[in-house]
Amino acid sequence: MVQGGKAEHRVSSIKKEFLLIDKNGDGKITAKELGAVLKQVGEDPNKKQLKDMIASVDTDGSGTLDFNEFVNLIIKQVKEQPQDNSLIINPDVLAAFKVYDKNGDGKVSKKEIKQVLKDMLGKGFSDEIALMAEDMIAVADTDGDGKNSPECWLGIHL
Known part of the structure; x- marks a missing residue:
């Protein structure tokens, strides 16, 4: 896949996450909606x-996050990650990963992600x-096994 394709998939994945968090579909994530999803992880x-x-x-002082502000929040969190060559997984990302890794095998399957979304x-x-759940796995499935490790999970959430 070309680099542009990866970027488009990443934006698409972030947009899907935004839509899942935006419970009332008004195009804005409130503190309550953000808090609810953070509790899930x-x-x-x-x-x-x-x-x-x-x-x-x-940036607009609305007290809510529109899509662009949501992307900026994700970018801000990524920038706060160490920039050396070692992979240090943010505890928040690891906690989210563990919520989805129902069987504790260190990988998240399509079945597991669908079940968590169904529960939520x-x-x-x-x-x-x-289908969005399947896309989330496919976007970051670097080894083609149909599952994601914590390192792959970073690809979904960055």
């Missing part, structure tokens, strides 16, 4: 931490979301 930020997180990238979304889970 084992984090429990308080209201001030959530507001600070949003404020750090909220309940009746909101659809065939379209199932």
Whole structure:
């Protein structure tokens, strides 16, 4: 796949995540929506931490995240990662990975990601979301085994 294709897949994956977090579909992620998804991955930020997180990238001062601000938040988190050659996985990303790795084998399969999304979304889970889950795995599946390791997981969330 050419580099441009990877970038397009990454943007598409981020857009899909944005749409999943934006529960009411208004094109904005509120502190409440952000907090709910962070709780799903084992984090429990308080209201001030959530507001600070949003404020750090909220260019229009709305108190919410539009898609571009959401991308900037992800970029900001990536930039805070060590830039040396060693792979140090952010504890938040590892916690998210463990939520999806239901059988604890160190890999996330399509079946596992679909189950977590089904649990999170309940009746909101659809065939379209199932396809998005498959896309999330395919985008970062560097070894072609149909599963993602924590290192591959970084590819989905960066």
